[in-house]
Amino acid sequence: MPAVARIDPKDVFTPEEWARVSAKSSWRGLALVACAWGLIVAAGAMFVVWPNPFTYILAVMLIGARQLGLAILMHDAAHGALHPNAKINDWVGEWLCAAPVGARLDSYRAYHIKHHRFTETEDDPDLSLSAPFPISRQSLLRKVVRDLTGQTFFKQRVAQIFGGRKPGEVVNASVGRFLAINAVMFGTLALAGYWWAYPALWIVPMATWLPLVTRLRNIGEHACVGAQADPFTHARTTLANPIERLLIAPFWVHYHAEHHVFMHVPCYRLPALHDVLMNKGYWSRMKIAPGYVSVLREATTPRSAALAAA
Structure with missing residues (x-):
C-alpha cells in the first residue's frame, strides 16, 4: 500500500512561523x-x-505517568527532536528514557516511522491498537482491570523476552539494557537502605498505572478518528486539563493530530503549533476532543448498542 500523503510546512506556515x-x-x-x-x-x-x-x-499514579513520560521523550528522540545534536539525542533517548522502561530507541524508531508512513492503513504496525474501536464499555472495563492487576504488564514482558507482538518483530533487544539500568536503580536504593522502594515504587507503577495510561493514550490518539486522505484526520488532539496532563498525558502528548502532520516538531513546541493552526482555521479539518472522558465515550458503546451492531 502506498505511503500516506504529507503536507509541506511551507503550505501552512510563513517561514517565520515555521522557524518558531x-x-x-x-x-x-x-x-x-x-x-x-x-x-x-x-x-x-x-x-x-x-x-x-x-x-x-x-x-504510583505519578510515577507511572512519568514512566509514560520517559517513553514519550524517547518518542521525541526517535524523531530526532529531543536534542539538536544527534549523538546527545540518541544517548539520552536510549539510556535515560528508553532503557529504564524496557524499550530500545533504534528498534522503536524503525517501528514508529513505519506507523507514521502508513498511518491507519493496513500496513500500519499500530493498526491493531485502533481498529477494534468502538468497543463495548464492558470490554473496556475488562481491559482496565487487566492493566491495573498487572496482567497486561506480565503479557508484555513475556513477549519482550520470548518474542515480538507480531511474526518477525524483534523486541527482546531491550532486555539487557533494561536489566542493567534497573539493577543500578535497585542497587542504589539498597545502599541507601530503601531496597523495598524499587519493587513498591518502580515496578508496581510500571505494572499497573503505566499500562493503563498507555492504553488511554493509544485510545485518545487513534481510536475512532475516521481517518481519510487528509493527513489532518489521521490522529486526534485531546484538550487535556491539568489533572489529565499530570496523571495521563505528560509532555503534550495529547496534541497528537499536530504531531502526525509535523512529526519532527519537538513536543515542547506542540502547544504553540496548535495555537497557530487554530488561528489559521485548521480546527475544521482536525479531530479535537475536549478531554479524555469525551474520548472514552466516543470509543465505547453501551451493551445494547454493541449487541444491536453485532
Missing part, C-alpha cells in the same frame, strides 16, 4: 528528562516521608 514552532532547543528536551526523573524521585520521597495508603496510590 519547529526550533530544537539544546536544553529544553534535557530539562524535560530531568523533570520526569525529578517528579519520580519526589513522588517516591513523598511516600517515604508520609507513608499511608493515599500517598502510596498517588505516588
Whole structure:
C-alpha cells in the first residue's frame, strides 16, 4: 500500500512561523528528562516521608505517568527532536528514557516511522491498537482491570523476552539494557537502605498505572478518528486539563493530530503549533476532543448498542 500523503510546512506556515514552532532547543528536551526523573524521585520521597495508603496510590499514579513520560521523550528522540545534536539525542533517548522502561530507541524508531508512513492503513504496525474501536464499555472495563492487576504488564514482558507482538518483530533487544539500568536503580536504593522502594515504587507503577495510561493514550490518539486522505484526520488532539496532563498525558502528548502532520516538531513546541493552526482555521479539518472522558465515550458503546451492531 502506498505511503500516506504529507503536507509541506511551507503550505501552512510563513517561514517565520515555521522557524518558531519547529526550533530544537539544546536544553529544553534535557530539562524535560530531568523533570520526569525529578517528579519520580519526589513522588517516591513523598511516600517515604508520609507513608499511608493515599500517598502510596498517588505516588504510583505519578510515577507511572512519568514512566509514560520517559517513553514519550524517547518518542521525541526517535524523531530526532529531543536534542539538536544527534549523538546527545540518541544517548539520552536510549539510556535515560528508553532503557529504564524496557524499550530500545533504534528498534522503536524503525517501528514508529513505519506507523507514521502508513498511518491507519493496513500496513500500519499500530493498526491493531485502533481498529477494534468502538468497543463495548464492558470490554473496556475488562481491559482496565487487566492493566491495573498487572496482567497486561506480565503479557508484555513475556513477549519482550520470548518474542515480538507480531511474526518477525524483534523486541527482546531491550532486555539487557533494561536489566542493567534497573539493577543500578535497585542497587542504589539498597545502599541507601530503601531496597523495598524499587519493587513498591518502580515496578508496581510500571505494572499497573503505566499500562493503563498507555492504553488511554493509544485510545485518545487513534481510536475512532475516521481517518481519510487528509493527513489532518489521521490522529486526534485531546484538550487535556491539568489533572489529565499530570496523571495521563505528560509532555503534550495529547496534541497528537499536530504531531502526525509535523512529526519532527519537538513536543515542547506542540502547544504553540496548535495555537497557530487554530488561528489559521485548521480546527475544521482536525479531530479535537475536549478531554479524555469525551474520548472514552466516543470509543465505547453501551451493551445494547454493541449487541444491536453485532
